[in-house]
Amino acid sequence: MSTAQTEVPISNTDIVNQVEDLKITATEEPHHHRNHHIHHLLHKYNTSKDTENEDENVDQDSCCPRTPVTFGPSPTVGDTHGLARLLKNNRMWSRAIRERQPDFFEKGSKGQQPKVFWIGCSDSRVPENELLQLAPGEVFTHRNIANVVVSTDLNCLSVLQYAVEVLKVEQVVVCGHYGCGGVAAAMGDHSYGLIDHWLANIKEVKQQHQHNLETIKDEEERCRALVEINCRNSVLAVAKSPIMKSAWDRGQNVEIVGVVYDIQTGLLSELGYHVASMDDLSRHLRVDSNALFAARKDNAEALQQQS
Incomplete structure (x- = not known):
């Protein structure tokens, strides 16, 4: 009989520290635009605990016209599903990077130039x-x-x-x-x-x-x-x-x-x-x-x- 391994949660601090290690520098961007993105991502995956301090009057789709699309009759995953943890980690990682460099993903979407x-x-x-x-x-x-x-x-x-x-x-x-x-x-x-x-x-x-x-x-x-x-x-x-x-x-x-x-x-x-x-x-x-x-x-x- 197998014994389930204890899952070690990744904290928001861990994600922030990893992002800081990437040496991404912060640049200026209007505060309200950054909040648009943050609120939109958090809302889409229904993390009410993470959105308590966000502006409830923000138009959820105004800044992100390309919203996630689901194909097929797939139910939304619950909090106990393994994917929920991965999505939460992804949101924290994305948010931490955008806090340091708000236009990082926008620039990256225009092309890659790896050496x-x-x-x-x-x-x-x-x-x-x-x-x-x-x-x-x-x-x-x-x-x-x-x-x-x-x-x-x-x-x-x-x-x-x-x-x-x-x-x-x-x-x-x-x-x-x-x-x-x-x-x-x-x-x-x-x-x-x-x-x-x-x-x-x-x-x-x-x-x-x-x-x-x-x-x-x-x-x-x-x-x-x-x-x-x-x-x-x-x-x-x-x-x-x-x-x-x-x-x-x-x-x-x-x-x-x-x-x-x-x-x-x-x-x-x-x-x-x-x-x-x-x-x-x-x-x-x-x-x-x-x-x-x-x-x-x-x-x-x-x-x-x-x-």
């Missing part, structure tokens, strides 16, 4: 905007299990093409993370069903470096090494795509970098995988597995001596 395209893992513990301390609109994102990039994934390649050719990003960041469940699953021989097809991409990387991985006796450290090598493989897969070749051929300034995130410390580390041209790609492809693992060992020893 970074992030390819990361779907793991919920690796939220790119939060760990980079960047606001909405500053990171274009694609995530999948174990941050795998392969030439047959039209989803990932379509996002890459849009990021490079339309948004003109300057950095493609491939981020692996220690403690990755996908990488850990690929380390063994257990069958998981449909996901085995996806994990086969990581297993192929493991086989390419099997000899050097086996020299690492500690299982956790071996998994960390595969996380790093898997990230490198995705960096090279991005670099080998026709999308990047075309971008570099036309002189576009865009670099691919590999980083790893440590969920135990909250810190990012760069892995030394930088590709900004076809020449860079050729140099990386000439580095064999033995050289990679030798460099990894040297770096680890150097870090130990520093500490």
Whole structure:
């Protein structure tokens, strides 16, 4: 019999603190217009407790012509529904941002100009905007299990093409993370069903470096090494795509970098995988597995001596 987990509520203070961390600065806007937006959002989701101090004479729809639309015979969720908590958190987050910069969402609705395209893992513990301390609109994102990039994934390649050719990003960041469940699953021989097809991409990387991985006796450290090598493989897969070749051929300034995130410390580390041209790609492809693992060992020893 399962035991229900106690849900820890997110307070308004928590939301405000998160927004303040985004370094969004306040700008001037008529007070009554801000209240229009706040009242409208709170009213739409029927949070009477949150609207007690709002002006009851405000025209609820005058400032937001595009009101939420419901398709199908769906009942309004009650206070105990899981969605109610998410909607409440969203309203507090939106309100906190608009208190600091009233025109933030209005400006964002006119387009995006991110400098970074992030390819990361779907793991919920690796939220790119939060760990980079960047606001909405500053990171274009694609995530999948174990941050795998392969030439047959039209989803990932379509996002890459849009990021490079339309948004003109300057950095493609491939981020692996220690403690990755996908990488850990690929380390063994257990069958998981449909996901085995996806994990086969990581297993192929493991086989390419099997000899050097086996020299690492500690299982956790071996998994960390595969996380790093898997990230490198995705960096090279991005670099080998026709999308990047075309971008570099036309002189576009865009670099691919590999980083790893440590969920135990909250810190990012760069892995030394930088590709900004076809020449860079050729140099990386000439580095064999033995050289990679030798460099990894040297770096680890150097870090130990520093500490």
